[in-house]
Amino acid sequence: xxxxxxxxxxxxxxxxxxxxxxxxxxxxxxxxxxxxxxxxxxxxxxxxxxxxxxxxxxxxxxxxxxxxxxxxxxxxxxxxxxxxxxxxxxxxxxxxxxxxxxxxxxxxxxxxxxxxxxxxxxxxxxxxxxxxxxxxxxxxxxxxxxxxxxxxxxxxxxxxxxxxxxxxxxxxxxxxxxxxxxxxxxxxxxxxxxxxxxxxxxxxxxxxxxxxxxxxxxxxxxxxxxxxxxxxxx
Amino acid sequence: xxxxxxxxxxxxxxxxxxxxxxxxxxxxxxxxxxxxxxxxxxxxxxxxxxxxxxxxxxxxxxxxxxxxxxxxxxxxxxxxxxxxxxxxxxxxxxxxxxxxxxxxxxxxxxxxxxxxxxxxxxxxxxxxxxxxxxxxxxxxxxxxxxxxxxxxxxxxxxxxxxxxxxxxxxxxxxxxxxxxxxxxxxxxxxxxxxxxxxxxxxxxxxxxxxxxxxxxxxxxxxxxxxxxxxxxxxxxxxxxxxxxxxxxxxxxxxxxxxxxxxxxxxxxxxxxxxxxxxxxxxxxxxxxxxxxxxxxxxxxxxxxxxxxxxxxxxxxxxxxxxxxxxxxxxxxxxx
Ligand SMILES: Nc1ncnc2c1ncn2[C@@H]1O[C@H](COP(=O)(O)OP(=O)(O)O)[C@@H](O)[C@H]1O
Ligand SMILES: [Mg+2]
Numbered sequence: 157x158x159x160x161x162x163x164x165x166x167x168x169x170x171x172x173x174x175x176x177x178x179x180x181x182x183x184x185x186x187x188x189x190x191x192x193x194x195x196x197x198x199x200x201x202x203x204x205x206x207x208x209x210x211x212x213x214x215x216x217x218x219x220x221x222x223x224x225x226x227x228x229x230x231x232x233x234x235x236x237x238x239x240x241x242x243x244x245x246x247x248x249x250x251x252x253x254x255x256x257x258x259x260x261x262x263x264x265x266x267x268x269x270x271x272x273x274x275x276x277x278x279x280x281x282x283x284x285x286x287x288x289x290x291x292x293x294x295x296x297x298x299x300x301x302x303x304x305x306x307x308x309x310x311x312x313x314x315x316x317x318x319x320x321x322x323x324x325x326x327x328x329x330x331x332x333x334x335x336x337x338x339x340x341x342x343x344x345x346x347x348x349x350x351x352x353x354x355x356x357x358x359x360x361x362x363x364x365x366x367x368x369x370x371x372x373x374x375x376x377x378x379x380x381x382x383x384x385x386x387x388x389x390x
Numbered sequence: 391x392x393x394x395x396x397x398x399x400x401x402x403x404x405x406x407x408x409x410x411x412x413x414x415x416x417x418x419x420x421x422x423x424x425x426x427x428x429x430x431x432x433x434x435x436x437x438x439x440x441x442x443x444x445x446x447x448x449x450x451x452x453x454x455x456x457x458x459x460x461x462x463x464x465x466x467x468x469x470x471x472x473x474x475x476x477x478x479x480x481x482x483x484x485x486x487x488x489x490x491x492x493x494x495x496x497x498x499x500x501x502x503x504x505x506x507x508x509x510x511x512x513x514x515x516x517x518x519x520x521x522x523x524x525x526x527x528x529x530x531x532x533x534x535x536x537x538x539x540x541x542x543x544x545x546x547x548x549x550x551x552x553x554x555x556x557x558x559x560x561x562x563x564x565x566x567x568x569x570x571x572x573x574x575x576x577x578x579x580x581x582x583x584x585x586x587x588x589x590x591x592x593x594x595x596x597x598x599x600x601x602x603x604x605x606x607x608x609x610x611x612x613x614x615x616x617x618x619x620x621x622x623x624x625x626x627x628x629x630x631x632x633x634x635x636x637x638x639x640x641x642x643x644x645x646x647x648x649x650x651x652x653x654x655x656x657x658x659x660x661x662x663x664x665x666x667x668x669x670x671x672x673x674x675x676x677x678x679x680x681x682x683x684x685x686x687x688x689x690x691x692x693x694x695x696x697x698x699x700x701x702x703x704x705x706x707x708x709x710x711x712x713x714x715x716x717x718x719x720x721x722x723x724x725x
Contacts, residue, residue: 165670167640168633191665192629195580247641287589291641320587332543336589343530343537344641383543 272358286320396690399479400471407686465693522651540590577621
């Protein structure tokens with residue numbers, strides 16, 4: 157890791173950029189979290205490195221854009237993966253576009269098209285991401301031309317951060333995955349309140365298993381209602 | 391200068407607090423304590439509030455060295471909370487407002503915790519972890535709302551601790567959480583409890599049912615002592631809380647944390663949060679039990695902010711509600 161450079165501290169890991177076997181590489185190090193019990197920390201770190209590698213490999217096999225995995229080292233708590241070049245984090249992209257006041261339907265449609273398509277693909281393969289937020293989506297090779305041709309949006313989206321991912325076929329898990337996304341959009345991107353419903357529309361269009369799709373939609377409504385009904389005392 | 395009085399009674403604490411602008415003049419509280427193994431129920435809690443209110447109010451006035459005539463605005467908790475205790479509190483506030491002909495302001499309990507936390511600690515724009523008997527939320531401010539980034543998908547962390555204390559028949563005096571904290575200091579062995587984080591949300595109900603299932607086995611075989619279980623429960627649920635706080639901080643690029651709510655006075659939780667903050671160059675703001683646990687001052691603080699920017703609440707709206715989300719409130723006093 158000598159010539160690797162620290163580029164960010166994410167939600168649970170430090171990420172470093174460098175060259176490994178001649179390729180631009182990102183090392184994701186789940187460093188020891190001193191705040192939690194060492195045994196718990198070891199267990200979680202191991203589980204998450206495994207979950208992340210498994211889900212990424214499974215997603216790649218299903219034709220979903222994710223970084224290629226080069227190496228995982230449980231002892232050293234890290235994953236070596238493909239570094240996605242010319243990419244921006246979706247959260248920063250949205251914030252920037254909104255500050256430039258390019259908040260038009262095209263931007264919304266572009267993001268909805270990209271995310272809706274990809275999440276449907278993940279769920280069809282029973283991959284539950286577990287942490288769908290705009291911090292965990294990269295946009296690569298993006299310029300304003302692309303946004304106009306939003307039908308192909310999915311080609312620009314790369315999904316990352318599969319540490320909380322699971323392989324699970326249950327309708328409940330898929331519904332909760334969508335609910336987590338909705339809540340993260342509502343809280344972090346309150347300027348564009350319609351984004352989630354657009355994503356959900358595209359998701360349903362691309363969810364090839366129509367029967368299960370119906371079940372997911374009704375389960376999602378149930379999950380949402382559960383959230384609203386929760387009592388809050390004290 | 392404006393003097394505000396706050397009445398809080400949404401759960402088992404009855405509090406009256408008085409402030410003069412930003413200065414706390416008094417903060418009196420009386421807690422309804424149930425026997426070991428028992429939780430507090432709405433009817434008995436409301437009864438407690440009715441019995442104690444005159445004493446608590448008088449004490450708050452005496453300590454502040456004022457009379458109700460000197461008060462400029464009456465603030466009370468509109469919700470969320472338990473119906474019967476909330477009703478008693480609203481009734482008292484409305485009565486006082488009528489008798490002394492003072493303006494009245496209805497306050498969201500959660501907003502009270504946040505605004506008082508900001509005032510006492512001087513934190514400006516923190517990521518807030520709000521943890522109490524009925525709430526578990528990770529909150530950040532944007533565009534005149536406190537937005538909920540993460541929360542529990544089932545029971546609140548305080549509820550989880552309280553119910554665990556009942557399983558072990560721990561004393562509720564001064565609070566179940568306090569007694570768990572003390573016992574946990576003598577625990578050493580970590581029991582493998584479920585750890586459930588979904589994005590920025592957490593779930594605690596699985597932990598509780600897992601413990602219920604294994605409790606007698608663990609204790610009979612002496613595999614784990616009650617102290618070990620207190621220790622394990624704290625290590626697990628607090629780690630979950632810190633993790634979702636950190637996730638929200640990374641997402642909104644925040645480097646300031648404020649812990650509020652009754653569970654927030656747990657020193658173990660504060661210590662763990664501090665370590666996390668150090669690991670990402672952030673600062674932690676926390677308060678002790680005087681301000682963390684439900685009290686009247688928090689209602690006065692939030693009520694006064696509201697009064698200064700929006701004026702008083704119209705008489706017809708001085709009701710109470712059991713469900714009242716943090717993100718329902720328009721925060722007129724922040725940019
Ligand atoms: N393969 C990658 N290529 C380029 N940048 C990446 C890649 N993976 C992660 N990043 C950057 O690192 C940040 C943190 O990575 P992430 O996997 O989300 O870790 P965490 O679990 O800590 O959030 C991302 O927000 C992104 O900016
Ligand atoms: Mg991430």
